[in-house]
Amino acid sequence: MNLFGAPSQKQPSGRNEQRDEDSRRSIASGGLPLNAMDRLREQASRQGKPGQCFTSDLSVNELAAIADAGYEPLGQVMGSCIYHVGWQYMPTYTWSSGELQVITEAFHNARHLAVHRIQQEAALLNATDVAGVRLELRQYDWGAGLLEFTAFGSAIRRKTTPKNNAAPSVSLLSGQELWLLNQAGFCPVGVAMGNCSWYQIATWNTIMATQGVGFGWGTAYQNQELTDYTQAIYQARSLASHRMEMEGRALAARGIVGVTIQTNMETVEVEVNQQSRKDMIVHFATMGTAIVNLNAQPTPLPLNINVTLQDT
Helix, strand or coil: CCCCCCCCCCCCHHHHHHHHHHHHHHHHCCCCCHHHHHHHHHHHHCCCCCCCCCCCCCCHHHHHHHHHCCEEEEEEEEEEEEEECCCCCCCCCCCCCEECHHHHHHHHHHHHHHHHHHHHHHHHCCCCEEEEEEEEEEEECCEEEEEEEEEEEEEEEECCCCCCCCCCEECCCCHHHHHHHHHCCEEEEEEEEEEEEEEECCCHHHHHHHHCCCCCCCCCCCCCCCHHHHHHHHHHHHHHHHHHHHHHHHCCCCEEEEEEEEEEEEEEEEEECCEEEEEEEEEEEEEEEEEEECCCCCCCCCCCCCCCCCCC
């Protein structure tokens, strides 16, 4: 049956099985499914022809802004990764806080695979950049230990850039922000990311403050800072920010703009020697767009003076 005008092509079962296996191998090596690659190549073959039609996440304002900056839209692109988190030792029966390296690595790998795949899709469309990238994280009740990262964006091409084999630069910037960045004499070169999952043991002072009973024992009735929890956030932030900076340096970036921060905290109930406590897990992730200087001199931003004609 023909659906939506798509040609119906029945292939032998053995051929389909081999294609599915080849597609799985491509994904296992960090690549794209074969069907996605074929679709993007077919879409790229129509560029510059009467049948070309682009899709994008760009708003009308963004489309006008990137056109004025010398870009043309090519198509909507996506990168996705569903990742299983391996076994992580939890220091629940010790008094030693520290990073949960298995969980940190899982978030790092899944996030990078999603971004790398959106870059691959853009390359198949002959793009020079991917604008307005949104990165979404989902976790499922039915799949304990599963992470899904999905990146969406719009593949665009700078009209004055000669064709080369350089990978498209991925940015979190909107069309208007990309225009302003170019006007200021900069251009994006990629996304820099860093994350950390930190396990914080509740100290005796925190146990007393949160679980003290009675007026004569504990400090549960006093206003006070839980310094170990505060320290955990700072530890996770420091490690995540350092890793983002290292990724920016690896891209030879002049700086990182539009940085966003995501934090999530989990409470872990622990029973040790008939004494309960509440430990804390802090997940801290930060990312931004790495930028470099353009060779051209920056264009002065237009300055308009507006005077209201209404009485105030």
